Amino acid sequence: MATRINPSILAADFANFERELGRIRTADLVHVDIMDNHFVPNLTFGLAMVQRLQQVSPLPLDIHLMIDDPDRWAPDYAEAGAYSVTFHAEAVADPVALARKLRSMGARAGIALKPGTAVEPYLELLPEFDQVLVMTVEPGFGGQSFMASTMPKLEMLSAAVRRTGLDVWLQVDGGITEQTIVAAAEAGADTFVAGSSVFGAADPAEQIARLRATAHS
Numbered sequence: 001m002a003t004r005i006n007p008s009i010l011a012a013d014f015a016n017f018e019r020e021l022g023r024i025r026t027a028d029l030v031h032v033d034i035m036d037n038h039f040v041p042n043l044t045f046g047l048a049m050v051q052r053l054q055q056v057s058p059l060p061l062d063i064h065l066m067i068d069d070p071d072r073w074a075p076d077y078a079e080a081g082a083y084s085v086t087f088h089a090e091a092v093a094d095p096v097a098l099a100r101k102l103r104s105m106g107a108r109a110g111i112a113l114k115p116g117t118a119v120e121p122y123l124e125l126l127p128e129f130d131q132v133l134v135m136t137v138e139p140g141f142g143g144q145s146f147m148a149s150t151m152p153k154l155e156m157l158s159a160a161v162r163r164t165g166l167d168v169w170l171q172v173d174g175g176i177t178e179q180t181i182v183a184a185a186e187a188g189a190d191t192f193v194a195g196s197s198v199f200g201a202a203d204p205a206e207q208i209a210r211l212r213a214t215a216h217s
C-alpha cells in the first residue's frame with residue numbers, strides 16, 4: 001500500500017522556506033496551507049507565495065485551500081503549476097464543477113472535509129476527485145491534537161475506494177505523529193500531512209522515514 005508523507009510548511013521557518021524545503025527532500029509532496037482569515041480564523045499566504053515556491057521547490061506542491069470562495073482562487077493555483085489543489089466542501093456550492101475545472105487545467109483535484117462534515121454525500125462523487133482530505137483537527141492551526149472521532153469517515157471512504165477500484169488518495173491532516181499515524185493508516189489513509197512532527201524534529205528527513213515506516217508497521 002502506498003504511504004505518502006506530505007510535510008506542511010505551516011510548521012516551517014517562514015523566513016527560510018527555500019532552506020526548509022531542502023530539509024524535506026525525502027518527502028512525497030509539500031503541503032501548503034492557504035488561509036484567508038474568513039473560512040478559518042488564521043491567515044497565512046496566498047498565490048504570489050505559491051508561485052515562488054513552485055519555482056524553488058524540489059517536490060510537487062499539495063495546496064490546501066482553507067478559504068471562502070475557492071471558485072475564485074483555486075484555478076489560479078492550478079495555473080501556477082500546483083500538483084494538487086484541495087478545496088473545502090463547506091466553501092463551495094458545486095464541488096464537481098470546480099473539480100472538473102481543476103482537472104481540465106492539469107491539476108489533481110481534492111475535496112476537504114472539516115471534522116464535523118459528513119462524508120456520505122461525497123461518496124458517490126468519488127470519481128470526480130483525485131484525493132479526499134479528511135481533516136483530523138479543526139482547520140486553522142498547526143500543533144493541535146488528532147481527533148480519532150474522524151476515523152469512521154476514512155473507513156467509509158476506503159471501503160468506497162476499494163469497492164469502486166478508483167485511484168483516489170485518502171489524505172489525513174492534523175495531529176499526525178508516530179502515535180496517531182497508525183490509526184489513520186488502519187482506517188485507510190494513504191497520504192499523511194504532518195507539520196509539527198516533521199519540522200519540530202531535529203532531523204526532518206529522519207522523522208519522515210520514521211512516519212513512513214510506522215504507518216504500515
Ligand code: DX5
Pocket residue numbers: 008009010011031033064137138139140141142143144173174175176193194195196197
Ligand atoms: C491545519 C492545517 C494543517 C497543519 C497541520 O489547519 O491544514 O496542514 O499544518 O499541522 P500539524 O501536523 O502540526 O497538526
Ligand code: ZN
Pocket residue numbers: 008031032033064173193
Ligand atoms: Zn492542511
